[in-house]
Amino acid sequence: MxxxxxxxxxxxxxxxxxxxxxxxxxxxxxxxxxxxxxxxxxxxxxxxxxxxxxxxxxxxxxxxxxxxxxxxPVLDYLQFRLGWKSSDVDNIGVWARAVARRHVRELVIEIDGISWTDPATIPKSLYTVSGMLVKLKLENLVLVDDVASPVSFSSLKILSLVFIEYAGGDEYVNRLLTNCPVLEEFYVDRCLDDNVTIFCVRVPTLKILGMSNLTDDDEHSDEPNGVVIDASSLETFTILDRTDGFCVLEKEMHNIVKADIDIMYNHSEKILCSITPVKDLLLCLSSSKDAYPSGCVFHCLVKFTLCRCERQWLNLLMCVLRDSPKLRVLKLVQKEGSQADQPNPSWSEPSSVPECLLSSLETLEWEDYEGTKEEKKVVEYILRKGRCLKKVTISSKPTDSDKKLEMIKELALSFRRSPICQLVFN
Structure with missing residues (x-):
């Protein structure tokens, strides 16, 4: 010591x-x-x-x-992790005033053990520390609407709002984000009854946006509920929405690099047609029908991950292969459920070979391979047409040894037609 x-x-x-x-x-x-x-x-x-x-x-x-x-004199990091009783929450305002002149750079307030429908109200006095904040995370709180004294986060670059209720509704969210002039990263986990109908994100400086909405909104099905985004500088976009809502991107994202789209609603074309410059794309859609408008080309896409939860996933796969001339990595996953007990999606070999199979595709990764008739056709087709393939990795679901051995034999037979490719079976 x-x-x-x-x-x-x-x-x-x-x-x-x-x-x-x-x-x-x-x-x-x-x-x-x-x-x-x-x-x-x-x-x-x-x-x-x-x-x-x-x-x-x-x-x-x-x-x-x-x-x-x-x-x-300067607080780089200040965190409060509290229980749900109001005595602790009420004191946050006093504590905030005590450090208001310390130039707090990162502030985290997390309230545990409370119901989403009864979050703790955060005192207005907390906003006295907002001037120098660079990073802010709030969880399980009600944000008070103060029109007379709006919050100004002039230095805030990273904002995370988890299970927040917005007392001022849609308009409060608009004002809050308007008062974040240099915001670069924004993460939102929405909760049931957050008092927001249309969650608008209009932030020209935003580079990373992550949105999650897993709430059951059956009781509010008559109300339009969705997301509107105007963030032309966005580079990374993640949306996980299990509600029957909508998402509209008002402008094309020319700087988009990575997108993770996992949505339940049917109108995915409102998203995909605005992110065609994307380089790394993950799709998990409730329906592959009209997933994006005809004529869209993902001219920069090099890595594509497709979730096979939706029964007609093969149609979407072939469309993206056709419209992604520079694709190098293809990954097929299955986030939920099993395809074995569902009717096989019909598939027939396309009349023309996608350009990426002839000139760029190097890697195929297939998770939870079940060896169905259509899956065999697709693997055999990619191995046969993929002139640049270097490695194919197939991971099967746990099954009996005889069936797994049969899968290996079938894949090995198709693999012989592509001698320059390495086949790995897990």
Whole structure:
């Protein structure tokens, strides 16, 4: 310990920053006189009030006292992980005011153990720390609408909103994002009854957008519920939506690099026709019918991952192969369910060979291969027509050894027609 104590102060503060909580940091004050006040300068504060052996009263006293004694001029990271009772949540406003002049760079507030339909209301005083924030994450809270004193996140680059209720509804979301002029990353996990009908994301500086909506909205089926996006600088786009809603991209995303589209609603063409410059694409759709308009070409697509949950997945596969002339990696997965107990999708060999099979496709990965008649046809076709194939990896579902051996023999027979390709069977 004496050797560590002789290290420069900035190294000691960095070491203390790696401790899991502020309680652990404060405990180091008993080590020696050198450490007695060192904790007061640590630029990272983590308060976790969920432990069983701590009362809310003692936790609040500890936070109050440590914030009062803490002297770091800049707080790189401030986190509160609290229970659901209002006593803790109400204190957040007091604690926020205590650090309002500390130039907080990253703030995380997570409320555990509460129902999505009864989240905790966050005090308006919390917004006093918003001026220097670069990263903000809020979970299980109600955001209060204050038209008279709108929140301004002038430095915020990363925003994460998890199971949030927006007291001001659609209009509040619009104002919130408008007041984030340099926002680059935005992550949203929506909850049931979040009080937002059309979630509009109009942020010209946005580069990464991740949206998730897994709520059951059957009770609200008469109301239009969806997402409207205007983010022309977007580079990475992820949407997971298991509701019968919609998603509209108002402008083509010329800078898009990666997209992960997992949606239940039928109108995927409103998305896919706007992301044709994408290089890495994952699709999991409820219907492959009219997935995107005829004439769309994914001229930059080099990696394509297709989920086979939807019965007519083969139709979509052939369309994307036809319209992706530079495709190098093809991956077939199955996120949910099994195809073995469903009617096989009909498939016939296309009249013309997709350009990517002749000139670019190098890798095929097939997960949960079941050896159905149509699957055999597709594998055999790709092996036969894929002039540039270097590696084919087939992973089968757990099955009896005899059936698996039969699969291997059938694949090996097709594989002989492509001698320059490596076949791996898992």
């Amino acid at each position: 004496d050797r560590i104590s002789h290290l420069p102060e900035h190294l000691l503060l960095r070491i203390l920053s790696f401790l899991p909580s502020t309680k652990d940091v404060v405990a180091t004050m008993v080590l020696s006189k050198r450490w007695q006040f060192l904790w007061t300068l640590v630029p990272r504060l983590v308060y976790d009030g969920r432990h069983r052996n701590i009362t809310k009263e003692s936790f609040s006293r500890f936070v109050d006292r440590s914030l009062l004694l803490h002297e770091a």
